[in-house]
Amino acid sequence: MSKLVIDGVGRTFPGVHGGAPTLALTPVSLAVADNDFITILGPSGCGKSTLLRIVAGLDRPTEGRVLLDGAEVSGPGADRGMVFQSYTLFPWLTIEENVRFGLREKGLPVAEQASIARHWIRKVGLEGFERHYPKMLSGGMQQRTAIARALANAPKILLLDEPFGALDHQTRGLMQELLLAIWESEKTTVLFVTHDIEEAIFMASRVVVMSARPGRIKADVAVPIAHPRLYTVKTTPAFSSLKARLTEEIRAEALKVEGAALPGD
Amino acid sequence: MKPLVPVSRARKVALGIAFFVVFVAAWSVATLGGFVSKTFLADPLTMLVEGWELFAKHGFAYDVGITVWRVLGGFVLAALFGVPLGIAMGAFKPVEAFFEPFVSFARYLPASAFIPLLILWAGIGEAQKLLVIFIGVFFQIVLMVAVTVGSTRRDLVEAAYTLGAGPRGIVRRVLLPSASPQIAETLRLVLGWAWTYVIVAELIGASSGIGHMITDSQALLNTGQIIFGIIMIGLIGLVSDFAFKWANQRMYPWALH
Numbered sequence: 001m002s003k004l005v006i007d008g009v010g011r012t013f014p015g016v017h018g019g020a021p022t023l024a025l026t027p028v029s030l031a032v033a034d035n036d037f038i039t040i041l042g043p044s045g046c047g048k049s050t051l052l053r054i055v056a057g058l059d060r061p062t063e064g065r066v067l068l069d070g071a072e073v074s075g076p077g078a079d080r081g082m083v084f085q086s087y088t089l090f091p092w093l094t095i096e097e098n099v100r101f102g103l104r105e106k107g108l109p110v111a112e113q114a115s116i117a118r119h120w121i122r123k124v125g126l127e128g129f130e131r132h133y134p135k136m137l138s139g140g141m142q143q144r145t146a147i148a149r150a151l152a153n154a155p156k157i158l159l160l161d162e163p164f165g166a167l168d169h170q171t172r173g174l175m176q177e178l179l180l181a182i183w184e185s186e187k188t189t190v191l192f193v194t195h196d197i198e199e200a201i202f203m204a205s206r207v208v209v210m211s212a213r214p215g216r217i218k219a220d221v222a223v224p225i226a227h228p229r230l231y232t233v234k235t236t237p238a239f240s241s242l243k244a245r246l247t248e249e250i251r252a253e254a255l256k257v258e259g260a261a262l263p264g265d
Numbered sequence: 266m267k268p269l270v271p272v273s274r275a276r277k278v279a280l281g282i283a284f285f286v287v288f289v290a291a292w293s294v295a296t297l298g299g300f301v302s303k304t305f306l307a308d309p310l311t312m313l314v315e316g317w318e319l320f321a322k323h324g325f326a327y328d329v330g331i332t333v334w335r336v337l338g339g340f341v342l343a344a345l346f347g348v349p350l351g352i353a354m355g356a357f358k359p360v361e362a363f364f365e366p367f368v369s370f371a372r373y374l375p376a377s378a379f380i381p382l383l384i385l386w387a388g389i390g391e392a393q394k395l396l397v398i399f400i401g402v403f404f405q406i407v408l409m410v411a412v413t414v415g416s417t418r419r420d421l422v423e424a425a426y427t428l429g430a431g432p433r434g435i436v437r438r439v440l441l442p443s444a445s446p447q448i449a450e451t452l453r454l455v456l457g458w459a460w461t462y463v464i465v466a467e468l469i470g471a472s473s474g475i476g477h478m479i480t481d482s483q484a485l486l487n488t489g490q491i492i493f494g495i496i497m498i499g500l501i502g503l504v505s506d507f508a509f510k511w512a513n514q515r516m517y518p519w520a521l522h
Contacts, residue, residue: 058423078429088424092442092519101438102428133519146424153428 003189004032004055004157008064011050023214024050027064030208030217032157035187037180039194039204041246043254047215048193052161055191056082068156078102081150085162087142089134095145096121096130102153120148123182140171147179157189164199176202177231184228197246201225202234207246212253219249307489315489316497325478329497332463332474335391339398340459344452347406354407355414355444356436368407376401377465389470394463401462402455409455413447414440446513446520453509460502 010027025047032038042048053059055066057076066073068080089098096117103113121127124144134142143163150158160179164172180203183190194200200207201223209219223242225233233239272280289309295301296308307315319325354361354368376397383400387393417440425439467476475494482490 056427058426076423076426078427080427082424082427084420084424086420088418088420090421090424090439090442092445092517101425101430105429105434105438135519149428159427 002031003034003036003069004191005067006030006032006051006055006064007067009051009054009061009066010063011047011054011059012062025054025061026214026216028210028215028217029064032189032191035189036206037183037190037192037204038206038208039192039200040208040210041194041197041200041250042210042215043212043250043257044195045213045257046210046253047213048195048210049161051210051215052082052159052191052193055157056080056159058082078106078153079156080159081153081155081157082159083143083146083150083161083163085165087134087139087146087166089142089145089149091134094131094133095126095137098134098145099149099152101149106153116152117148120152121145123151124148124178138171139167140175143167143175144178147182151182151186151188155188157191160190160192162194163192165194165196172196172199173231179203180229195250197243197250198234201239201242201246202229202231207242209246209249210253212256218253221246303488304486305488307487307492312489312492312496315487316493319478319490319493323478328474328478329501332467332476332498333501335394335466335474336398336456336459336463338391339395339463340402340452340456342395343399343403343406343455343459347403348410348448348452351407351410351448352414352436352441352444354411355417356440361411361415364407365411368404372404372408374400376462380466380469384470389472394466394471394474397466398459398462402459405458406451406455409451410444410448413451414444417443446517449509449513449516453506453513456505456509457502460498464498 008027011025013022015021040048054061057073099117100113164175207221211218383393383396464476467474471477479491479494
């Protein structure tokens with residue numbers, strides 16, 4: 001059964017100063033199965049983040065609807081956890097208090113909040129940093145906390161908007177392994193937006209490729225690589241051929257955006 | 266000197282003190298050297314002697330106490346009403362649309378020009394002094410707090426929404442803590458302005474306070490006392506400023522740069 005159904009969701013931004021409205025997203029339909037890990041891959045500005053924000057309820061679609069477990073999404077809620085590209089830990093709260101934010105909002109007993117927080121902090125490998133403030137932590141550690149904070153709420157689906165985009169290449173690789181290991185053990189349904197091809201393949205069971213603006217779904221590619229996946233799969237022939245294929249798809253889209261500026265191509 | 270290169274702590278303190286030394290030295294040369302008439306400007310030594318006499322013979326400590334009380338009273342009153350209103354305006358746009366134009370207008374009304382009116386309404390008692398300060402700082406507090414709360418990082422608000430926070434949770438657990446350090450900083454700044462208003466209020470229709478002493482001394486051409494009074498205000502301001510800064514750093518360790 002589909003956990004999440006995106007049903008003809010489109011978004012048009014009104015024109016600025018009487019200009020023509022911008023079509024950011026042509027109506028997109030997509031079904032995400034329970035426990036699935038799907039990455040949405042696309043060039044920057046293709047509307048993939050807009051789509052994710054609509055699923056999160058932070059933005060409203062101009063047409064279509066989003067269903068989660070059959071119920072229409074009408075605004076943000078704790079059932080859809082989100083990890084943002086920017087560092088969004090609350091700077092006035094410690095790591096532990098950040099992870100407990102949603103639990104406190106739900107009104108759970110303090111002892112229960114503490115035990116859930118302890119579980120997730122251990123899961124993302126941040127034991128010993130509970131009392132630190134976010135600014136004392138590296139970018140990678142902050143994003144790990146953000147993942148723990150979202151998962152502590154036990155959301156029905158975890159949404160990630162280029163969460164590792166601001167990290168250096170090595171850290172990004174480690175983060176992918178960590179998130180994948182969590183998914184392999186927890187089987188949370190995940191929708192992950194990225195423009196990094198390798199990242200998209202490594203973690204997903206399905207890669208959804210989006211076209212350049214106005215965004216639409218261009219390809220839906222299954223990733224037939226068995227779990228658990230180690231970082232070493234990135235150098236296997238199966239991975240390489242998928243990467244080659246997706247590189248072509250994305251390059252064609254990137255060219256549409258940048259093509260005019262490329263000499264002799 | 267290279268632009269924006271920081272100085273060491275010791276040098277910073279030394280340089281800061283050095284200007285006070287230069288200032289007092291220039292003042293001494295001008296007065297003790299006979300370049301400026303004693304009628305217009307007392308020399309530093311006379312000023313100190315006059316200051317000591319103020320405390321010893323004229324009960325100046327009482328004047329200082331009453332002035333401090335007025336400043337704090339007016340300031341606390343303005344903060345008590347101004348901070349919540351500012352928060353409501355920053356958080357809720359209809360509230361802001363309702364109050365903002367009037368507050369922006371009222372902010373430019375000079376508090377000192379209200380003194381004659383306030384004397385008519387409230388007499389020359391303490392209520393009038395507190396009202397002058399209140400009018401002088403209330404609208405500033407409201408606007409500055411509203412701007413601070415309104416400029417809370419949107420991504421933090423969105424993150425809180427996705428964690429299940431409702432409007433109440435957003436205000437109490439995101440907007441308030443996020444704005445607190447800047448609100449405290451605003452209050453520190455505004456306390457300084459409260460000091461200028463209290464002296465103005467005391468120059469007219471007062472029978473006690475530092476400002477009243479200064480008007481009295483003017484009648485007696487005692488510039489030493491006047492300058493001592495002014496310096497006294499500066500010192501109290503400096504102390505309260507340090508206290509505020511220290512408290513802010515203790516209360517908001519996460520906001521330190």
